[in-house]
Amino acid sequence: MSLTKKEAGMKSSSTKVLAGFLLGATVAGGVATAATSEPLGVKVCVDKRTQGIFLATSNGCPSTRTSLTLGAPTIDVKSIASLVTPSVVSIKVVAASGTGTGSGSIYKSDGSTSFIITNNHVIESAATSGTITVELLNGDTIPAQIVGRDIAYDLAVIKVNRGNLPTVTVGDSSKISVGESVVAIGSPLGLASTVTSGIISALNRPVTTGTTGSESYVNAIQTDAAINPGNSGGALLDSQGRIIGVNSAIATLSSGGTSGSIGLGFSIPINEAKRIIDELIATGKSTRPVLGIYFDTTYTGTGAKILRLSPGEGAEKAGIPAGSIITAIDGVKIADQVGAIVKIRSYVPGSTVSVTVDLPGGGSKSFKVTLGTAPSN
Numbered sequence: 001m002s003l004t005k006k007e008a009g010m011k012s013s014s015t016k017v018l019a020g021f022l023l024g025a026t027v028a029g030g031v032a033t034a035a036t037s038e039p040l041g042v043k044v045c046v047d048k049r050t051q052g053i054f055l056a057t058s059n060g061c062p063s064t065r066t067s068l069t070l071g072a073p074t075i076d077v078k079s080i081a082s083l084v085t086p087s088v089v090s091i092k093v094v095a096a097s098g099t100g101t102g103s104g105s106i107y108k109s110d111g112s113t114s115f116i117i118t119n120n121h122v123i124e125s126a127a128t129s130g131t132i133t134v135e136l137l138n139g140d141t142i143p144a145q146i147v148g149r150d151i152a153y154d155l156a157v158i159k160v161n162r163g164n165l166p167t168v169t170v171g172d173s174s175k176i177s178v179g180e181s182v183v184a185i186g187s188p189l190g191l192a193s194t195v196t197s198g199i200i201s202a203l204n205r206p207v208t209t210g211t212t213g214s215e216s217y218v219n220a221i222q223t224d225a226a227i228n229p230g231n232s233g234g235a236l237l238d239s240q241g242r243i244i245g246v247n248s249a250i251a252t253l254s255s256g257g258t259s260g261s262i263g264l265g266f267s268i269p270i271n272e273a274k275r276i277i278d279e280l281i282a283t284g285k286s287t288r289p290v291l292g293i294y295f296d297t298t299y300t301g302t303g304a305k306i307l308r309l310s311p312g313e314g315a316e317k318a319g320i321p322a323g324s325i326i327t328a329i330d331g332v333k334i335a336d337q338v339g340a341i342v343k344i345r346s347y348v349p350g351s352t353v354s355v356t357v358d359l360p361g362g363g364s365k366s367f368k369v370t371l372g373t374a375p376s377n
Contacts, residue, residue: 044068046083046241048166068241075181080241081195086137086166088235090187091122091144091158095130103186103234104134104158105168105243107277112163117277118233119248120149120156120216121209134160137193148280152288152345152376154209154216154248155273156233157280168235171242173221173269176200184225184247184265186234198225198263204332206342207266209249217338219346220266221245227265236267244270272346276376289349290372291315295337303327303358304340315355318367323360330354349373 045054045061046068054065061067066083068076091102102122108115116134123146126132132144142160149156183197202222210216223236227247236245245267279286292313299305303325309316326334329343330353347353349371356366 048086049164075183075197075239077183077195077197080183080237080239081185083241084168084183084185084235084237085193085195087168088185088193089116089137090135090190090192091116091118091233092133092135092190093123093126093130094133095125097125100125101187101190101230102232103230103247105233105235105246106165107157107167108281109165109167110163112161114160114162114165114167115147115281116144116158116160117246117273118156118158119246120151120154122233123156123158124149124151132158134158135192136165148284148286150276150280150286150376151210152216153268153273153276153286154218155246155268155276155280155286157277168243169241170270170274171238171240171244173244173271176203176221176238176244178203181239182223182225182244183237183241184223184227184231184234184267185237186227186231186247188226188228188230190230194231196226198223201263204343204346205266206335206339207249208338208342216248217342217345218248218266218268219272219342220248221269223265223267224263225265226263227267231265246270246273269346275348286376287349287373288376289344289347289351290374291340291344291355291369292317292372293320295340297337299325299337301325302335304334304337306357313372314369315367318355318369320355320357320367320369321360324357326355326357327364328354328356344371347371 043056045056045065047065068079087106089104091104093100104116104118106114107117134142134144142162144158144160147157147159178200180200185195188194201224205220205222207218207220208215227250231247234247235243236247238244247267249266251264276286292310292315294307296305296307305325306322308322326340334340352370354366355369358364
């Protein structure tokens with residue numbers, strides 16, 4: 001079942017997903033970490049500047065390096081928090097519509113400039129006017145500018161004119177599994193450098209947020225690590241402290257309004273996000289893959305019904321007839337049009353995918369479709 005925000009013309013489930021960025025007071029705070037027992041494994045030291053890994057000596061790690069345990073049977077939350085919190089920032093936005101707080105991760109940093117990844121919904125109110133301020137772990141506040149933003153993927157890149165800041169290490173979200181331990185770091189309700197832990201509770205969860213006409217579609221990592229309003233844009237980390245997702249949304253009960261964590265948080269997989277982030281840094285713009293179809297939004301059955309085709313795009317070239325119902329993409333079952341959109345958006349433009357449909361005249365057939373490309377916004 002898709003977890004979606006209720007949209008006009010879109011099928012909705014009984015659970016509503018709420019974009020996690022909400023207005024909140026900015027409160028200075030220290031690092032909150034989960035207590036853990038002393039883990040087993042290999043003790044290493046991670047250089048705070050280069051992120052190089054060195055075997056620890058019996059005397060521990062020098063002040064320029066952070067202690068970390070590799071291969072531990074349980075996640076070493078304390079070490080991960082110490083290693084990564086300097087790379088996660090608080091973001092404050094002041095705009096005509098009001099003020100709010102969110103989170104971000106330092107992605108790249110050279111001698112004079114640092115690029116920070118966050119959610120579009122964190123900074124979009126300041127896209128045309130307003131101010132964005134980044135607060136570092138040491139309490140320094142720095143003005144930030146928008147480099148680029150992607151509404152469709154709910155991602156944005158901002159930059160600050162300060163270099164040589166510690167960056168997050170990028171992991172591989174294609175190698176994670178349900179049940180693995182994860183750590184979330186961000187600034188819920190403005191409480192900077194808050195650390196929570198949990199597990200990956202589901203993968204490839206179709207989630208949509210935003211308003212009609214400005215929806216964001218996420219092929220999300222689902223986690224029970226506590227994610228609260230203000231965590232948006234923060235980091236979801238694997239057991240070695242590598243970012244595997246950008247925290248983006250939380251679920252709320254359909255009968256309630258805004259709320260805190262109920263154990264259903266959603267994160268944009270870093271492999272999906274990285275392409276967008278790199279495009280935004282390089283050009284200020286980003287792209288999305290295109291199947292080349294329009295959905296029949298009145299269809300209420302299982303699958304995603306094709307209303308019509310876009311001339312010259314991949315679906316038409318592959319020979320998929322209008323009126324077909326998409327039931328699977330690359331072997332993944334498609335429950336509705338949200339699931340179809342989310343699955344397609346998880347690919348790189350130019351990819352070739354297998355689309356299985358129930359044909360209008362009966363029977364089922366699979367088509368090989370090469371995805372096109374279009375500006376994401």
